[in-house]
Amino acid sequence: FEGGEGTGKSTQIKLLADYLKSKDKDVVLTKEPGGTDIGLELRRILIEGEISKLDAEAEALLFFADRRIHMVKKVWPSIEDGKWVLSDRFADSTMAYQYYAYDKRLSKENINSLYAFAVGNFKPDLTIILDIDPKVGLARSFKKAATMTNKETRNENRELKWHENLRQGFIEIAKEEPQRCGVLNADKSIEELHKDIVKVVTERLGL
Ligand code: TMP
Numbered sequence: 300f301e302g303g304e305g306t307g308k309s310t311q312i313k314l315l316a317d318y319l320k321s322k323d324k325d326v327v328l329t330k331e332p333g334g335t336d337i338g339l340e341l342r343r344i345l346i347e348g349e350i351s352k353l354d355a356e357a358e359a360l361l362f363f364a365d366r367r368i369h370m371v372k373k374v375w376p377s378i379e380d381g382k383w384v385l386s387d388r389f390a391d392s393t394m395a396y397q398y399y400a401y402d403k404r405l406s407k408e409n410i411n412s413l414y415a416f417a418v419g420n421f422k423p424d425l426t427i428i429l430d431i432d433p434k435v436g437l438a439r440s441f442k443k444a445a446t447m448t449n450k451e452t453r454n455e456n457r458e459l460k461w462h463e464n465l466r467q468g469f470i471e472i473a474k475e476e477p478q479r480c481g482v483l484n485a486d487k488s489i490e491e492l493h494k495d496i497v498k499v500v501t502e503r504l505g506l
Contacts, residue, residue, distance in 0.1 A: 300387050301389065301427070301469060306429035306431050307489065308429055311496055312387050315500065319500075322506060325380075326383045329369070329373055345358065350457060355404060397410065423479065425503050425504055427483060427499060429483055430484055432466075433462035434459070481503065
């Protein structure tokens with residue numbers, strides 16, 4: 300699952316996991332950054348605190364370090380065991396956030412090289428991209444943050460243009476790999492969006 304801030308990814312991924320379990324699938328629900336113990340430490344470094352703490356290069360390296368550990372310790376072993384792995388974010392987030400949102404300041408080739416170094420030829424079977432107007436997404440995100448004690452609001456605090464670049468980035472990624480990516484309008488009720496997701500998963504993965 301991919302998308303900008305406040306798209307409802309975390310809610311939707313849990314609903315899909317429950318749905319797949321009801322169809323007797325063995326499901327592993329995980330996330331990036333922070334799908335492993337070391338990943339949780341990297342997550343704190345990456346998404347808490349000041350915007351200026353890291354630059355885009357350092358972020359890309361650390362997100363791929365988290366991803367490498369996640370693949371080795373959790374994703375590949377789970378796939379090996381025949382499980383369905385649902386991940387709340389994966390490498391498209393690095394391309395969308397560290398490349399597109401930062402106004403394409405980094406080189407796309409460098410990000411692709413980091414991908415090859417950390418992940419090799421592996422690709423997800425399906426990437427669901429939840430799309431929403433950043434104004435709507437950010438309002439949702441801040442509302443949620445107000446009810447929580449965590450400090451994971453580094454990206455929410457960036458300017459609107461940054462979030463618009465990010466949204467466009469995910470759309471570009473989906474255009475480049477339409478066979479892997481499905482973009483869904485996330486500006487609807489939880490139940491309606493869940494139905495759309497089940498439809499895409501059923502069509503693409505043949506449940
Ligand atoms: P989340 O729990 O909202 O998904 O928080 C993760 C944050 O980290 C979110 O703002 C997106 C950001 N992120 C990147 O910038 N690059 C990445 O590669 C990943 C996985 C996440």
